[in-house]
Amino acid sequence: MTAARPSTLGGRRLLGRIGARLAGAVFVLWAVATVTFFAIRLIPGDPAQAYLGGPGSQASTEALERVRVEYGLDQPLLVQYASQLGRLAQGDLGVSASQRTPVTQILGEQLGGTLLLAVLALIVAWLLALGLTIWSTRGGRVSSAIGSGVELVAASLPQFWLGTVLISLFSTWLGWLPPVSTGGAAGLVLPVLTLAIPVAGFLAQVMREPLLDAQSAPFAVSAAARGETRTGMLLRHGLRHASVPAVNLSGWAFGYLISGAVVVETIFARPGLGRTLLQAVTVRDVPVVTGVVLVSALAYVIVLLIADAAAELLDPRDSRRRVTS
Structure with missing residues (x-):
């Protein structure tokens, strides 16, 4: 019993280190997703334009409004953020706004x-x-x-x-x-x-x-x-x-x-x-x-x-x- 104790403690330490590293990895991914979400929205312009050809598309106001409603861009920013985190947690990266491709x-x-x-x-x-x-x-x-x-x-x-x-x-x-x-x-x-x-x-x-x-x-x-x-x-x-x-x-x-x-x-x-x-x-x-x-x-x-x-x-x-x- 006493001879096995050091290896048991070593195994626990190893599992603890692995758990800490995995938790750190999850935290890094969450932080990256959060910073990216808010940073991209600090760029001047309407994100709905990406779905209609980009900033130079000259889309009509009605078309932009339909896109905002369809993709939830009319929701408060925190609601959009929570929705995106939920999709990412399920492994859903969504569809490209400009290429209409997964x-x-x-x-x-x-x-x-x-x-x-x-x-x-x-x-x-x-x-x-x-x-x-x-x-x-x-x-x-x-x-x-x-x-x-x-x-x-x-x-x-x-x-x-x-x-x-x-x-x-x-x-x-x-x-x-x-x-x-x-x-x-x-x-x-x-x-x-x-x-x-x-x-x-x-x-x-x-x-x-x-x-x-x-x-x-x-x-x-x-x-x-x-x-x-x-x-x-x-x-x-x-x-x-x-x-x-x-x-x-x-x-x-x-x-x-x-x-x-x-x-x-x-x-x-x-x-x-x-x-x-x-x-x-x-x-x-x-x-x-x-x-x-x-x-x-x-x-x-x-x-x-x-x-x-x-x-x-x-x-x-x-x-x-x-x-x-």
Whole structure:
């Protein structure tokens, strides 16, 4: 009985953490839905116009009034808000005001492209950050100074400026890559780099100090005493230690990549949630705006939970606590 008590307590703690994270995820989705609902209504104009062709439709007063009654836009704002929350709780995202198509169908057609872009950009950002961190921490003071400067510059680059520069360099001048999305692998290179380079700068910044600290940590000294080479210590121990804060940051990075898709998909004429959101905001298509934002927030929450679990598995201190328990 007493021997099983620690595992029982550990299971309860695990269930408690999972419950807290799920509750936090629900809260985030509710907050996103609430902010989106009221923010879209702060945009000047009549939301009923979206159902009749947009702000420039020149619809008659009678037609606008019929639309308001049909879609409940004549109700008080709080009544509309409660009605929308009720539909969202049932999984009903509604019908696009401008396209007259179910929002779930629109999201299904556009979600894959944006997720592919974000996932590839996150992978490339990690590869760039690892390469830069290893090189700058093993090459002496000059490499360290150069690496630190590259990290700072990369993390500070605006996406719209970086995308324009990459198009000018690799498309206009060198002619190596297409300036817009072509549907193939070549059309993904510049959008992925535009998203990945700033994120790589952030990841490299948070990995540099932990990797330097790991080289003089007790476990590194013990590994060296056992005959471990410097490269072996770096790959087997140092990177694992240094990657924990970067893994924690990856959840935020994925959200940054999803939001950055609005700019990147517009610059490179690439279909996806970003362009869909921009077009929906322009015509005040509330159901589409709400659906895109909620799906993006849900993807962010899921990746954040995965990153949190991965960080616990990578952290050597957590591993030792699990063993001793």
